[in-house]
Amino acid sequence: MDDTPLASFSLTHVHYNADDPISYLCAWLALVPQALCVIYATLIWSSREVEVVLMGLGQFGCEVLNFALKRLIKEQRPPRMNGKGYGMPSSHAQFTAFFSVSLTLFLLLRHTPLPASPSHTPFSIPQRLLLSTVALICAAIVAWSRIYLNYHNPQQVFVGFSAGALSAVVWFAITDYLRRNGWVDWGLDTWAARELRMRDLVVEEDLVAPGWDRWERKRRDKRVGKGQNKASESVKKR
Incomplete structure (x- = not known):
């Protein structure tokens, strides 16, 4: 067996009292x-x-x-x-x-x-x-x-x-x-x-404002587009 001593990587190695x-x-x-x-x-x-x-x-x-x-x-x-x-x-x-x-x-x-x-x-x-x-x-x-x-x-x-x-x-x-x-x-x-x-x-x-504004505009345009499509379909049916 290899008896080389090992070191501890202490970056996230924390000692504490497990009972506390x-x-x-x-x-x-x-x-x-x-x-x-x-x-x-x-x-x-x-x-x-x-x-x-x-x-x-x-x-x-x-x-x-x-x-x-x-x-x-x-x-x-x-x-x-x-x-x-x-x-x-x-x-x-x-x-x-x-x-x-x-x-x-x-x-x-x-x-x-x-x-x-x-x-x-x-x-x-x-x-x-x-x-x-x-x-x-x-x-x-x-x-x-x-x-x-x-x-x-x-x-x-x-x-x-x-x-x-x-x-x-x-x-x-x-x-x-x-x-x-x-x-x-x-x-x-x-x-x-x-x-x-x-x-x-x-x-x-x-940090979220610019992306949120773009997202809101996209959703608003999408809702407007759906509304226009429904209106067009209603006119065609008539």
């Missing part, structure tokens, strides 16, 4: 960054929205920063820790903080929805505030879960959350500069962006 329901829930929360990565990839591929691409690039840069900080600080995880590698700062806290703060800044400062139409009702300010609050609370819960599972101590989680939030603010300022000075429009006019069908609609309308 909260620990079990925290184990699921540990998969939130992976789920968000899938969401990023899905939205980028399906919507081709430059705002989503910019947010994804910022998220990737935040992860690179976390990788560098861990190897610069070299602080160990808590005693009897359940993870490997350095613990300062928490990557889960930093990841979710960047996402939630970026979403909040977009909804409250950048999103300028078009007026309501028969098929589209934009989010109001209270609704956007509620969604932003929910996102921030969820990020805080994921960060807390890392302490509960004993993967990080409170200081590591606090630094990670702070680094993610600060990264989101800095990246938002950078992208705001790129937008105001025409660099985003310039990028959208390049051959590569046009070949990839990149667009910039989500700043003014939600």
Whole structure:
């Protein structure tokens, strides 16, 4: 038999207390960054929205920063820790903080929805505030879960959350500069962006509005066509 020792692929390998329901829930929360990565990839591929691409690039840069900080600080995880590698700062806290703060800044400062139409009702300010609050609370819960599972101590989680939030603010300022000075429009006019069908609609309308409008027009035209056909048949019978 082959006695070669095997390693564990720890990307989705989470230790938790099987007798503790909260620990079990925290184990699921540990998969939130992976789920968000899938969401990023899905939205980028399906919507081709430059705002989503910019947010994804910022998220990737935040992860690179976390990788560098861990190897610069070299602080160990808590005693009897359940993870490997350095613990300062928490990557889960930093990841979710960047996402939630970026979403909040977009909804409250950048999103300028078009007026309501028969098929589209934009989010109001209270609704956007509620969604932003929910996102921030969820990020805080994921960060807390890392302490509960004993993967990080409170200081590591606090630094990670702070680094993610600060990264989101800095990246938002950078992208705001790129937008105001025409660099985003310039990028959208390049051959590569046009070949990839990149667009910039989500700043003014939600992701489903354009497709929904087209769908409603198609169904309306279809109903009108059926009505005209029935009228023609009725005339012929007479």
